Amino acid sequence: MAVTIKDVAREADVSIATVSKILNNKPYISESTTQHVKEVMKRLNYHPNAQASNFKYKRSGNIVFLAVTELHTAFHNPHMFEILCGAQNVIRNKDYNLPFMGVSDTQDAYESVKKIVGCNTADGILVHGSATSRPLVDFLVKNNFPHIIIGRPPFASSTCWIDTNNRVSGQMAMEYLEECGYTQIAFIGGPKSDEISRHRLQGFVSYMNINRLTIQDDFIKYGTYTKESGFLMMEELLCQPTLPDAVICENNQIAMGAVHAAEKHQLSIPKDMGLITFDDYPLSQLIDPPLTVIDIDVHEIGRQAASILLQKINNPALQVQSFVTLPNLIIRSSTQNQNKMSHSLI
Template sequence: MAVTIKDVAREAGVSVATVSKILNNKPYISEKTRQHVKEVMKQLDYHPNAQASNFKYKRSNNIIFLAITQLHTAFHNPHMFEILCGAESVTKKKKYNLSFVGVSSTEEAYTSVLEIVGRNTADGILVHGSATSRHLVDFLVKSNFPHIIIGRPPFASASCWIDINNRMSGQMAMEYLETCGYSKIAFLGGPKSDEISRHRLQGFLSYMNINGLTTQEDFIKYGEYTKESGFTMMEELLSYGTLPDAVICENNLIAMGAVKAIENKNLSIPKDIGMITFDDYPLSQLIDPPLTVIDIDVYEMGNQAATILLRKINNKNLSVQSFVTLPNLIVRSSTRNPRTKKDAL
C-alpha cells in the first residue's frame, strides 16, 4: 500500500496540516521541523500524489518545459529551442503559461519534478529527452501526473512520449543515395551508446538488407558529435584501398569535419564522394558545398507535444506513445542528380 500524508505525519510526530504546508512550501514552519519532516518522507519513500491533494481540481494554467542546459547548449542542441517555440505556440493560444526549467543533470531533473508535482506548481510537464531518467519516468507514471517525454525513453515504460522516426530517416538517406547511383556507402555516426545515431544506422542497414545491398564493415564508424571526430573518421575511410563513393554523416558537425578531410585529399564533392547528413540546422547550408539533408520539423514536434499534453491534462487516463513528424528530404549540391531509367540501362 502506498505511503500517505497521514503516515508521514504520524511518523514525524506532526499534524497532517503541517506536512501539507511543508509540501506546498508555506511559511511559518521552523526550518528544524521542515528538515525533520523531509527526512521522514525520504525514509518512507513518500511521494506526493497530485491527484489526491486538496488542490485536485484547481488549475495553475502553467506548463513546465524541463531540459538539461549547459554551456553552449544553444549550439550543441539547437533543436531543443525550436521544440520549445513550437510548444509555446500552442500553450499561448490555450491561455497557458509555458515555464522553462533548466537543470544541470538528470538527478537535478528528478528533484525538480518531485517539487513540481508536490507543490502543484504546474498542470503538466514536457520533459526533453536530455533530462529523462528511469526514476523520473517511473515517478511520473506512478503519480499519474500529466506529462509528455520528448524522445522515446531508452527503456520500457508506460510513460507518454513522442519521438521522431529516426530509423526512417536513415532509410531515406540510403534510399536517396542509391537513386543517385552511389553503391559504396559509408556511415559516420555518433557514439555507439547514442540511441538516435543507432536508430539512423539501423534504418540505413535495414534498407540495404531488404534491397540485397552490402557495405564493408569498416565503412561504419562511431565517434563523437564534433568536427574533429568527423575529420578523424573520414581520414580513416580515405586511407583504405577501396574508397566509399558516398558517406552519410550523422550530424552537421561530423559532416563539417568529413568535408575538410575530403578536401585535404584533393577530392571533390559530389563528383568523387557524395555526402548527405541529418537536420538542416544549424550548419548544413553554410558548409561548402551546401549539404543534402534528411530534415525534421522539430517546431511541429513541439507543437504536437504541447497539444497532446493539453489533452492529457483534461483526460489523465489518456496514454500516447507515438512517432511524429516524418522526415523530409532537402536536396542540395553535395549529392549528384538521381539517375533516370535511361542512365540505369
C-alpha cells in the same frame, strides 16, 4: 486603480456571476450578452486576475519545459529550441505559461520533477529527451502526473512519449543515395550508446540488407557529435584501400568535419564523393557545398507534444506513445545523381 469584475458587471448592467461565466466560457449565456460584456471589458481595459482564478480552480497555470542545458547547448542542440517554440505556439493561446527549466543532468532533472509535483507548481510537464531517465519516468507514471516525453525513452515504460521515426530517416538517406547511383556507402555517427544515432544506423543497415547490398564493416564509424570527431572518422575512411563514394553523416557537426577531411585529401564533394546528413540546421546551408539533408520538422514535434499534453491535463487517463512526424528529403549540392549523369553522357 485596476478595474475589477465588479466594475465590469456594473458598467454592463449584469451580475458578477454572469461576467464570471463569460470569462470561464460557460454555456447558457446568450451571444448578445456575451458580446456586450466583452465590449465593456475591452473599453474598460479589464484583464481577469489569472492568479486568483488558478487558485480557485486548483491549477498553477504553468506547463514546464524541462531539458538538460550546458555550455553551447544552443549551438550543439538547436532543435531543442525549435521544439520549445512549437510548444509555445500552442500553449500561449490556452491561458498557460511555459517556463523553461534547464538542469545540469538527468539526476538534477529527476529531483526537479519531484519538486514540481510535490509543490504543485505546474499542471503538466514536457520533458526533453536529454533530461529523461528511468527514475524520472517511473516517478511521473506512479504519480499519474500529466507529461509528455519528447523522444522515445530507451527502455520499456507506460510513460507518454512522442518522437520522429529515426529508422525511417536512415532508410530514406540510403534509398536516395542508391537512387543517385552510389554503391559504396559509409555511415559515420555518434556514440554506440546514443539512441538517435543507433536508430538511424539501423535504418541504413535495414535498407542495405533488404536490398541485398553489401555492408562493409569498416565503412561504419562511431564517434561524438563534434566537428573534430567527424574529421577523424572521415580520415579513417579515406585512409582505407577502398574509398566510399558517398557518406552518411549523423549530424551537421560531423558533416562539417567530414568536409574538411575530404578537402585535406583534395577530394571534391560531390564530384568525388557524395555527402548527406540529418536535420536542416542553418549550418547545413553554410557548409560548402550546402548539404543534402533528411530533415525532421522539430517545430511540429513541439506543437504536437503541447497539444497532446493539454489533452492529457484534461483527461489524465489518456495514454499516447507514437511517432508524430515523418522526415523530409531536401536535396542540395553535396550529392549528385550519378544515374542521370550516365544517361546524359550516352
